[in-house]
Amino acid sequence: MTRTTRRYVEWTIERALFACAVGSVLVTAGIIGVLLFETVAFLREVPIGSFLFGTVWTPLFSDAQFGVLPLVGGTILVSAIAMAVAVPAGLLSAIYLSEYANPRVRRVVKPVLEVLAGVPTVVYGYFALLFVTPLLQTFLPSLSSFNALSPGLVMGIMILPLVSSLSEDALHAVPNGLREGAYALGATRMQAALRVVVPAALSGISASFILAMSRAIGETMIVAIAAGQQPRLTANPLVPVETMTAYIVQISMGDTPAGSIGYRTIFAVGMLLFVMTFVLNLASDWLRRRFREVYA
Amino acid sequence: MIRPLRPLTTFTSPPGAAAPPTGVKIAVTGLDFFYSQKQALSAITTDLQANIVTAFIGPSGCGKSTFLRTLNRMNDIIPGARVEGQILIDGHDIYHPGTDVVDLRRRVGMVFQKSNPFPKSIFENVAYGLRVNGITRNRGELEGRVEDSLKAAAIWDEVKDRLSESALMLSGGQQQRLCIARALAIQPEILLMDEPASALDPIATQRIEELIYQLKTTYTIVIVTHNMQQAARVSDRTAFFWLGRLVESGPTEQIFTSPTEKLTEDYVTGRFG
Ligand SMILES: Nc1ncnc2c1ncn2[C@@H]1O[C@H](COP(=O)(O)OP(=O)(O)OP(=O)(O)O)[C@@H](O)[C@H]1O
Ligand SMILES: [Mg+2]
Numbered sequence: 001m002t003r004t005t006r007r008y009v010e011w012t013i014e015r016a017l018f019a020c021a022v023g024s025v026l027v028t029a030g031i032i033g034v035l036l037f038e039t040v041a042f043l044r045e046v047p048i049g050s051f052l053f054g055t056v057w058t059p060l061f062s063d064a065q066f067g068v069l070p071l072v073g074g075t076i077l078v079s080a081i082a083m084a085v086a087v088p089a090g091l092l093s094a095i096y097l098s099e100y101a102n103p104r105v106r107r108v109v110k111p112v113l114e115v116l117a118g119v120p121t122v123v124y125g126y127f128a129l130l131f132v133t134p135l136l137q138t139f140l141p142s143l144s145s146f147n148a149l150s151p152g153l154v155m156g157i158m159i160l161p162l163v164s165s166l167s168e169d170a171l172h173a174v175p176n177g178l179r180e181g182a183y184a185l186g187a188t189r190m191q192a193a194l195r196v197v198v199p200a201a202l203s204g205i206s207a208s209f210i211l212a213m214s215r216a217i218g219e220t221m222i223v224a225i226a227a228g229q230q231p232r233l234t235a236n237p238l239v240p241v242e243t244m245t246a247y248i249v250q251i252s253m254g255d256t257p258a259g260s261i262g263y264r265t266i267f268a269v270g271m272l273l274f275v276m277t278f279v280l281n282l283a284s285d286w287l288r289r290r291f292r293e294v295y296a
Numbered sequence: 297m298i299r300p301l302r303p304l305t306t307f308t309s310p311p312g313a314a315a316p317p318t319g320v321k322i323a324v325t326g327l328d329f330f331y332s333q334k335q336a337l338s339a340i341t342t343d344l345q346a347n348i349v350t351a352f353i354g355p356s357g358c359g360k361s362t363f364l365r366t367l368n369r370m371n372d373i374i375p376g377a378r379v380e381g382q383i384l385i386d387g388h389d390i391y392h393p394g395t396d397v398v399d400l401r402r403r404v405g406m407v408f409q410k411s412n413p414f415p416k417s418i419f420e421n422v423a424y425g426l427r428v429n430g431i432t433r434n435r436g437e438l439e440g441r442v443e444d445s446l447k448a449a450a451i452w453d454e455v456k457d458r459l460s461e462s463a464l465m466l467s468g469g470q471q472q473r474l475c476i477a478r479a480l481a482i483q484p485e486i487l488l489m490d491e492p493a494s495a496l497d498p499i500a501t502q503r504i505e506e507l508i509y510q511l512k513t514t515y516t517i518v519i520v521t522h523n524m525q526q527a528a529r530v531s532d533r534t535a536f537f538w539l540g541r542l543v544e545s546g547p548t549e550q551i552f553t554s555p556t557e558k559l560t561e562d563y564v565t566g567r568f569g
Contacts, residue, residue, distance in 0.1 A: 103375060177412035180370055181475070185425035185482060186402030195428065200415045 035274065038267030045261055051268065057231040057247075059265045060256070070231035071269060074241035078152045078223055079216035081237060085156025086212055090163025091205065097164070098171035099193040110168070113161040121158065125225030128154035133226065142238055146228030149237035155222050159212040166211065170204025170291065171197055207287035214280035218273065220245035244273045321346035321486065321516045322367060327381035329362055329540075331374065336362045337540045340381070344533075349508055349517045351527040351548065354537035354563070360520045361409055363537070364488050367518070368404040369397050385486070402429055405484030409491050409520070411472040413463035418455050421463045421474055422446060425482040441481055448511070449477035450503040469496040473504070480511075487511065489519040493526065505530050524564055528552050536560045 043051065046066045054067015097106050133150040137143045143150075174197050182192035198205070228240025229250050242250070248266050256262040322344040329337035337359045344350050352360040362371065369390060371377045383390050390400055402425075414421050422442040425431075432438050442459075446452040451473040455466070463474055472495055479487060489508075493501040508517060508530050521527050527534055528548060535545035536555075544557045555561045 175412070176373075177408060177410055178414060180373070180408065181412040181414065181478075182424070182428075183373065184368065184370060184401055184406040184408070185428060185478065186398050187424075187428045188398055191428045195424070196414055 032274075035267055035271050038264050039271040042261070042264040042268040045264075046268075052272075055233050057242075059262050064261070066265065066268075068244075068269060068272060070233040071242060071244045071247050072272075073233045073235075074148065074223075074227065074231065075217055075243040075245070077148045077235060077237060077241060078155060078227060078243055079213060081149060081152025082155035082159060082216045083209070083213060085153055086160045086163045086216075087209055089156075090160045090208070090212070091167055093160075093164045094167035094171055094205075095193055095198065097168045099189065099197060110165065113165045117158075117161040117165070119158070121219060121221040122225070124154050124158050125151070125222040128222055128226035140238065144228070144238060144240050146226065146230075146240035147238050148227055148241045151222045151226040152237065154226070155216055155219055158219070158222065159215050162215060163208050163212045166208030167201070167205045170201040170208065173204065173291075174200045201291070203287040203291040207284040207291065210280050210284040210287065214277045214284065217280070218245065218277050220249060224249045244269050248273075319346050320344070321385065323382075323384040323387075325382045325384075327363075327366065327379070327383065329359070329366055329371070329380075330378040331362075332376035335540060337366070340542045342535060342542055342545055344516065344518060346516045347512055347514075348532040349512050349519060349530055350545075351531035351534045352518065352520045352537060353522070353524065353527050353534060354543075356522075358537040359540045360537055361490050362540075364406075364490055364518060364520055367486070367488055368401050368406055370401075370406065372397065402482055403484050404486045404488060405479035405482065407472070407476050407479050407487070407489040407492050409494070411468065411475050411495065413466070413471045413474050413478075415462065415464055417460045418446075418463050418466070418474060419459040422478050422481050425478060429482055431482065445477040445481040446474075448480050448507065449473045450507055451477060469500040472496060473500070476504070476507070484515065486516045486518070489517065491520050491522065494522070501526070524552070524566075536563060538563070 051066050051068055053069065054065060055069045056065040056067045057070045058065045097109060101109070128151045129145075132154055133143065133145060133147065136150055137145075140149075178196050178200055179192050182196040187195070223243045224246040227243060227246060229242050229246060230240040231242040231247065232239070234241065248269055251262065251266050320343045324340055324342050324344075327337055327340040328335065340363060352364065354360055365371045366379060366383065367385075367390075371379070379391060385400075385404070389395065414424060416424070419442055422445050423438055426438060426441055432441065443452065443456075446455060451470060454470060455461075455474075463471065466474060472492060476489075476492060493504050496504060505526065508519065511517060512532075519527075519530065531548045533545060534548040534551040536543045536551060536557075536559075538559055544551065544555055544560045546555075551560060552564050555564065561567075
């Protein structure tokens, strides 16, 4: 190739890559644009206060009410159950992998965790509905066939590898010098792990928690399949609830006419969901960046 | 001015550890050390005397840190590391399977080549060793020990008004002195210092050297240094290492003025390394 053709090829590649980058940014911006547009249209008919703070969600009834709190409550309930499973189990397994397991075990287990994180969530959904719920019903007879508990537990198992893997990364990134410093003062392995390494990795660990929370809030299939479709503001995990995501699925698959107020609720709820997960992701990112600064 | 540690009656050394004022504290015989395949130390045999300062000198990569770290079994945590030979401290084989490594490390303190304060407050850095060893729970006593240790490490005046600030806010030299304070807090019998002054300015270095001079009345001190003047100033005995071997050891003055080995002479006179 001559110098000029080489330069031409370089130029073309550079432009093509640039076009890809611009394209994906534009598509994202477009999606957010549509979301915003429909949300604004929705909020022209429903005041924002009664949307955000209303406690009754009956958009398809003749006396429709648009209080989103039951959906938010259902989402938070299921996510909280998931976090109650994933945080302790994920953190403990991360501590084990980073501080106790010999390197060979780590080399095997880490990729397995990452594979687990890739299991399609529909599988988890049916697992919750057809296996976990009946199992729980044997000793919790009052448990409805659709409920928050079972999908919450299964979702906890789903996000556990995420917590475990990211927390392990954070623990692993703590410089060895700190462990040695602790050992040199007569600390046991556990004292070094719990009182030096974990605190030193705390922002990275919290970042993994927040990211997992964001995953739980945005998770759709498991709750759409196993949590039910009854928007209700409750802390009782044994009865059917509806999460924001499950609601969106329900309406999208129904025959609500485009442009109607019922149809626009999808976008309003979607927007709220987007804002929630976006804020959590930003927080997680900020924490992780701060953690990296400490050990640059 | 550096003040010595206030003697603490509440804290007793483990039985059998009452060191004689002089004599052999650490006896090393035929020590080989391997990092996986690579041999880093060969056939080290030497005695380290109690209550004096021994300096380790030698070119970079000759195994000074490795040897130092075999003395508190800090190398145990390196995967694939292997030790052969014998190290006796007060006559006890520290590599004997029955040895309590945690207790050993409590008695053999270490200041690392790269300063490694915990990302905690200045106070908590010094209190850490006291807490994990359950030395004291009493808040007042804890504060007293922390203060004494910081004074002994010649850093008290600089940090006394900000004990609750993060140790990572300190300068490199202050961090190193904090690490010394942290090591002193649990009152080890032996203090291993790996180039404690390499990150310090001349004034801070001088303070550390004064400190070492003070401490040797109570501690057995081993210091690694690249600075020949420093070795000459602070140490009573000097050991010269070269390519994983102990070439020569003896009274510092003799090593610097009339070494028996040509290699030592070349090194201390600056002809290589
Ligand atoms: N963790 C390790 N794994 C493998 N090899 C190592 C490790 N640490 C040190 N070594 C090697 O062992 C040899 C001795 O290293 P050591 O750190 O003891 O030298 P040193 O005398 O302290 O040098 P310096 O004066 O530069 O600190 C070197 O060749 C080094 O590369
Ligand atoms: Mg070294």
